[in-house]
Every structure is written in C-alpha cells, then in structure tokens.
Amino acid sequence: MYNTFIFDLYGTLIDIHTDEESPEFWERLSYHFLYSGYPIKPEALKEQYREEVSRQFSNPAVKCEFPEIDVHLIFKTIASRKGQCPDVEWIEETVRWFRRLSIRRLQLYEGVKETLIILKAQNKKIYLLSNGQKTFVEEEMRALGIDDLFDGIAISSNPGICKPDPLFYDYLVNTFKVDLSSAIMIGNDATTDIEGAKRVGIDACYFHSNCSPNTTEVDCKYQIWDGNFRRILDMQ
Template sequence: MYRNIIFDLYGTLIDIRTDEFSLDFWRKAVQVYAMGGASFTPGELRSSYAKYVKRALRRERLRHPTCKHVDIDLLQVFRRLYSDKGINADITLLRKTARRFRQDSTLFIRLYDGVIELLEGLKNAGKRIFLLSNAQESFTIPEMDELGILPYFDGIMISSEERLSKPQRQFFEKLIERYSLDTKECLMVGNDKNSDMLGAKSVGIDGLYIHQEISPEVRDESEVTAKWKVMDGDVHKLLPLILSEDE
C-alpha cells in the first residue's frame, strides 16, 4: 500500500508554457525593475541576469562537489541586479519582482484536467501528499495557491530552497528524512523519465510515469523505468492505479 504520494509539479499537475527569451519579455522586465528604482536597458538586463545565474550555479556546484544536479534561488540574482544600480532591495521588493518576472514570462498556466479530483480522491483515501519539484519557491507557492492546490499538500520541497534538484539522490533523501517517510510506502508521480522516475528509483521509491506534451522525448515505453506508465497524459487514470494497491 502506498501511504505517501510524491508529486512532481510542472508537467504533472500544472500545464505551463513560459518564454524568458523574447525581447518583448525583457522590455517588460525593465519596467518591473524601473518600478523598484533600477534603470536597465533590455539587453543589459538580459545579459546581467544570465551572468549572475551562471555565477550562482557555479557557486552551488562548488558547495556540492559530489552533486551533479544543483539549483539556485533566483531571489539572490534579483537582489544582485538591484544592487548593481545602488538599490538595497528588501524581501518584499524581491518577491514582488519575482512575481512580475514570472507573470510576464508566462504564456499560460492551468491545472491538467482531473487534478483536483485526483488530489481529493487521495485525501479521501487517507493518503499523504508531498511535492518534490525542480522550481523556484517564489514562483511556485503563489501559483499553487492561485490554482487552489496548495492546501492538499502535507509537505513541500522545492529545489531553489534546497540548492539541489532532481534526479539528485540527495534531494530525494532530504524529503525522506524531513518527513520521516518509509520508501516502501512511497510512490513518485511525474512526467520526466530521468528526473522523476530514475531519481525515485535511486532511493528505492516506485514510480508512476505520466507522459505529457512537455515531457522529455520518449521514443519507446521501454525507456521509462516505472511501475505504471500513462502514455496518453490522462490524469484521470492515476487515482485508480494508485488505489489499486490498497485492495
């Protein structure tokens, strides 16, 4: 029986498309920083942002020399960008900047059909629900709240907070340790054959794979190591599979 269901977020529960590459987006980002008192040109902001992201990733790799998959907190990048213009940004300004940055780069965001029914069904069956996501906390928590799924989770772990990302084994181990999980009672649900399925397997957790349009390419089902595979992206099929172990 699976008592603890661990979800990936984007591409599993939330369907999203973003664009952080277009000049139009960076023009909007310039306006966001201007409201905080920092003046940039679009090209300057884009190049400085990329530079500080690379530096932050390099620092995290030095801090975790045995880990291949690390992450950063973009709030620190936003802080450095303000600092370059002589602005000492407090956490309120940084979070406001992060929110606008995300909103302006988002083409669309929505729950996959059947997600609320899935989460409700798991709760009604007495399951504990956890999130293990490669994401930015400053983006993810507001989006989960706005989409109405935040209250369903018993525990949340996000890569930007831990400075590690899936499929890094230590990222999974942190979740297991923090919430005192028995891996034999856990199931990982995700849309990425490597980050989600192989990452879970590395710590002895079974996987339920769901293939979505934004999933990494899978040429053949045999490439996916998982107990169950839902290749047509139908979220409605997940609950019966999970609860079948209770019978």
C-alpha cells in the same frame, strides 16, 4: 499498496508554458526596475540575468550533483550593481513580476484536483517534490487551488538541490518524516522524476504530457501515455 504519493508539479499536475526569451518580456521587466529606481536596458538585464545563472551553477551554494539556483539572489545582485541595497520586499516583488510576465499558459491537467481529493479522502499521504523556485511554486499552487491538498511541499530552491539528486529526496524525508517504504513517485520526466525515484529505490509512474521531454520509452513500473491522470487511482 501505496500509502505515500509523491508528485512532481510542472508538466505533471500543472500545464504551464513560459517565455523568458522574447524581447517584450525583458522590456517589460526593465520597466519594473526603472520604476523602482534601478534603470537598466532590457538587453543588459537579460545578459546580467544569464550571467548570474551561469555563475550560480558554476559555484553552487550547496555542493551536490544537481544544484538549484536562487532567483532572489540573482535580482538582488543585479540591483546592487546600481549602488543600491534592495530590501526583501522589493526582491520578492521582482521575482513575482519575473514569473507573471513570462507566463503564457497556466492550468491544471484534467482530473488532477479530483484525483488528489480522492487520494486524500482515502487517507493517503500526498507530497510534492518539485524543481523550481519557492515563490513560483507557492503562488501558482495557490492560484490553482491545490496548495492545501498536500501533507508536505518540498521545493528545490529551499535546500538548493534539484531532482534527480537523492539528496533532494533526503530533504523531503527529513523535513516531513516521509515513509518511502510504501511510496511511489509520479512525474512527467524520465530523468528528473523516474531516474530519481530509481536512485532512491522507490517505484515510479511516468505521466506523459505536453511538457514531457521527447521520449518514446521509459523504464518504470507504471506508465500513463494517454494523458488520463485519473489512472493514478488504479495503482493502489
């Protein structure tokens, strides 16, 4: 019997599509910089953003196998090149605009909220282990009404470590005192979610969704290929 359920977020609980490649996206974001007193061309903004992403991966803040970037630091660096020192509020606002302008689809998969509520009513411990930026994750979980259904939320941008790195699981355990002895990991990615769970010695359930990387075979105890999220309740 599983008493601890650890969920991935994007592609597992939340059906999301973002577009950070379109010229329109970077043009609109550049207007935000312009209105804030940091004029920059859309092409230059996109180029500098990508350069900072590459730089952070090349020289991560945390020495680990799978580091995470810090989007807040990226925009702080870009604005600082204009000879200004942006405050925390502006950086947070910019990160929110970056995400909001890129979103093309944002919704829960069918059965997600119902399943989480049932697990909670059964006194199961429910945790989130998500790769992503804290600002994105918290705002989107709140918007979709699931932020209060978890006993703990671990987001990779906080420790600077991503799944499938076992150090990210250590962060979850140490932060929220999670008992992995009766835990199962549920996710839509055979590498970040399923392999990550195997590396820390816990069972996993693969949930195939429209956001899953192309795969036809996954090595784990439970597999859901038909999109029926409620089948997670059968694993108890």
